[in-house]
Amino acid sequence: MMGLTGIELGACMFAVLLVMLALRIHIGIAMLLTGSIGYTLVAGIDPLLNYFKGAAYARYSVYDLSVVPLFLLMGQFATHGGLSRSLFKAGNAMIGHWRGGMAMGAVGACAGFGAICGSSLATAATMGQVALPELKAHGYSERLSAAAIAAGGTLGILIPPSVPLVIYAIITEQNIAKMFLAAFVPGLLAAVGYMVVIGIVARISPQDAPAGKKFTVAQRLKALSETWPVILIFVTVIGGIYGGIFTPTEAASIGTLATGIVAWTSGGLKGQGFLDCMYGAAGATGMIFLILLGADILNVFLALTQVHTELATWVIGLALPPLAVLMVVILIYLVLGCIMDSLSMILLTIPIFFPIIMGIDLWGLSAEYKAIWFGILALMVVEVGLITPPVGMNVFIISAMAKNVQMKDIFKSILPFLLSDVVRIGLLIFFPSIALVALQIFG
Amino acid sequence: MADVLSPAARAQEPTEWYGRTLGATCKVFAFLSGITLVAMALMSLASIIGRSLFASAIIGDYELVEIASGMAVSLALPYTQWARSHVIVDFFTAKSSPNKVLVLDAIASALLAIVAFIFTWRITVGLLDLIGGWDASLMLNIPTWWGYAPMVPSFALLGLVALYTCVADIRRIKR
Numbered sequence: 001m002m003g004l005t006g007i008e009l010g011a012c013m014f015a016v017l018l019v020m021l022a023l024r025i026h027i028g029i030a031m032l033l034t035g036s037i038g039y040t041l042v043a044g045i046d047p048l049l050n051y052f053k054g055a056a057y058a059r060y061s062v063y064d065l066s067v068v069p070l071f072l073l074m075g076q077f078a079t080h081g082g083l084s085r086s087l088f089k090a091g092n093a094m095i096g097h098w099r100g101g102m103a104m105g106a107v108g109a110c111a112g113f114g115a116i117c118g119s120s121l122a123t124a125a126t127m128g129q130v131a132l133p134e135l136k137a138h139g140y141s142e143r144l145s146a147a148a149i150a151a152g153g154t155l156g157i158l159i160p161p162s163v164p165l166v167i168y169a170i171i172t173e174q175n176i177a178k179m180f181l182a183a184f185v186p187g188l189l190a191a192v193g194y195m196v197v198i199g200i201v202a203r204i205s206p207q208d209a210p211a212g213k214k215f216t217v218a219q220r221l222k223a224l225s226e227t228w229p230v231i232l233i234f235v236t237v238i239g240g241i242y243g244g245i246f247t248p249t250e251a252a253s254i255g256t257l258a259t260g261i262v263a264w265t266s267g268g269l270k271g272q273g274f275l276d277c278m279y280g281a282a283g284a285t286g287m288i289f290l291i292l293l294g295a296d297i298l299n300v301f302l303a304l305t306q307v308h309t310e311l312a313t314w315v316i317g318l319a320l321p322p323l324a325v326l327m328v329v330i331l332i333y334l335v336l337g338c339i340m341d342s343l344s345m346i347l348l349t350i351p352i353f354f355p356i357i358m359g360i361d362l363w364g365l366s367a368e369y370k371a372i373w374f375g376i377l378a379l380m381v382v383e384v385g386l387i388t389p390p391v392g393m394n395v396f397i398i399s400a401m402a403k404n405v406q407m408k409d410i411f412k413s414i415l416p417f418l419l420s421d422v423v424r425i426g427l428l429i430f431f432p433s434i435a436l437v438a439l440q441i442f443g
Numbered sequence: 444m445a446d447v448l449s450p451a452a453r454a455q456e457p458t459e460w461y462g463r464t465l466g467a468t469c470k471v472f473a474f475l476s477g478i479t480l481v482a483m484a485l486m487s488l489a490s491i492i493g494r495s496l497f498a499s500a501i502i503g504d505y506e507l508v509e510i511a512s513g514m515a516v517s518l519a520l521p522y523t524q525w526a527r528s529h530v531i532v533d534f535f536t537a538k539s540s541p542n543k544v545l546v547l548d549a550i551a552s553a554l555l556a557i558v559a560f561i562f563t564w565r566i567t568v569g570l571l572d573l574i575g576g577w578d579a580s581l582m583l584n585i586p587t588w589w590g591y592a593p594m595v596p597s598f599a600l601l602g603l604v605a606l607y608t609c610v611a612d613i614r615r616i617k618r
Binding site for chain 2: 026054065069070073253254256275278279281282286338343344
């Protein structure tokens with residue numbers, strides 16, 4: 001076609017895609033149109049129209065993907081079920097008397113909520129509603145509280161279940177159960193990292209983060225025991241998937257029903273509450289699956305031009321140091337993360353980067369371990385985009401709730417949390433076993 | 444996710460009869476989408492109980508999940524546009540004038556409408572192709588076109604809603 005090689009045509013179409021994105025066209029539609037135009041240039045319009053007949057059905061009626069809408073509904077039920085409140089109370093009862101302890105408790109509660117919710121924005125939003133007023137009442141500065149919860153919100157995705165991780169597992173044909181298991185330790189490490197940051201900030205400026213009152217052992221046990229639904233649901237869902245008792249869809253089904261029952265008994269589903277859950281789940285489902293459809297059509301075009309294999313062969317042929325290649329990939333993610341959402345980034349870039357990563361030698365890892373480790377690494381890096389300016393969605397959400405503090409001040413206060421992200425990503429690059437250790441023990 | 448992105452702040456409540464009808468229809472579709480998911484979850488639960496207690500899972504449970512999943516997902520699509528929850532990159536237009544943003548958003552909605560209508564047409568053609576044939580699921584012998592059927596009204600409604608948001612944005616442009 002016009003004497004262009006696959007790579008040249010691919011690069012042209014990628015430029016078209018970027019222009020469309022800059023002009024506020026829906027990301028899914030921009031991918032779909034780019035793929036369609038490219039496909040038509042290469043193969044003509046008739047095969048494309050023919051492909052459209054079954055494309056939506058083929059993408060939407062997939063057994064493995066059915067966990068995505070289920071997890072989204074489960075997250076809605078969890079948000080309406082008051083679980084975030086009991087988690088925050090438990091965190092506060094345990095470590096609230098430390099300097100900065102209440103904010104650390106809020107981060108811990110985010111981690112707990114992340115264990116039953118696969119979305120960072122929902123985690124940040126629900127925890128912000130519960131924890132921000134409490135932290136303010138106890139004399140915490142709003143800047144620090146807002147930054148801590150915006151950062152803590154990213155634990156929603158880092159700790160399984162995690163929607164982007166499911167999507168990564170499906171497009172790279174990895175085992176979802178193993179991906180979830182591998183995400184567990186890095187997710188906990190993230191929570192600990194944020195707590196350490198709060199501890200340090202509290203030492204430097206004690207007026208921002210006073211110590212709370214100490215709870216008795218009985219009070220602590222009571223607060224902890226009230227989080228039992230979260231623990232039960234998490235153990236059933238993740239344990240069931242990993243133990244091979246359920247398929248991921250079955251586990252998500254049980255999790256959704258159980259979370260729904262908890263929300264119902266707590267009164268969160270009365271009247272409008274139930275409708276809000278349905279609408280919220282539908283809104284998020286439609287958003288994700290429009291992008292999935294667009295990514296499918298873009299990938300059909302890419303496969304036709306062989307651009308990803310050509311590009312991978314070219315990069316591998318350069319024989320650059322493998323770490324340098326990995327660093328470039330991570331740098332691209334960090335830059336893209338400033339302007340795009342995590343799921344679109346994964347869908348857009350994994351088909352291109354994955355063959356390259358699989359083709360170079362990194363720490364002598366086996367193909368499966370390398371795929372899993374890179375997935376966790378990519379997830380962590382794209383999540384950083386949620387708290388970086390100019391469009392850190394978590395910060396936007398928290399800023400809408402913390403009215404007395406300016407967005408730019410939250411971004412300033414979030415810098416130490418970003419630093420902890422960078423340190424953790426560095427550790428994960430050089431010590432893949434942080435992610436793989438759980439697989440080696442239980443695998 | 445969608446619920447927390449404050450779509451309500453941008454989508455004004457429509458006053459025209461067709462706007463209200465479209466909005467209500469989207470909500471009905473979204474509700475049916477959620478109910479489909481709940482039904483799918485209950486079916487999975489029944490299948491697990493069946494196979495652990497009575498050594499017999501529901502026959503064809505995978506197929507039922509696939510059909511239900513396709514249905515739930517396509518029924519959700521129109522509401523997402525109604526609530527304006529689709530993801531866009533607004534980095535490059537953050538400082539543009541409101542009018543410019545409205546024009547760009549109207550164009551984006553128009554493109555979405557075109558894509559949605561093309562898919563409505565193609566899925567209908569695919570559906571008609573399948574009705575005559577023998578293509579069916581393995582265990583339960585459910586005709587494949589049953590899975591296509593709910594996608595036609597969903598994509599058609601998505602197209603209509605996108606047209607509506609396109610017109611609504613054009614009307615909000617200040618002269």
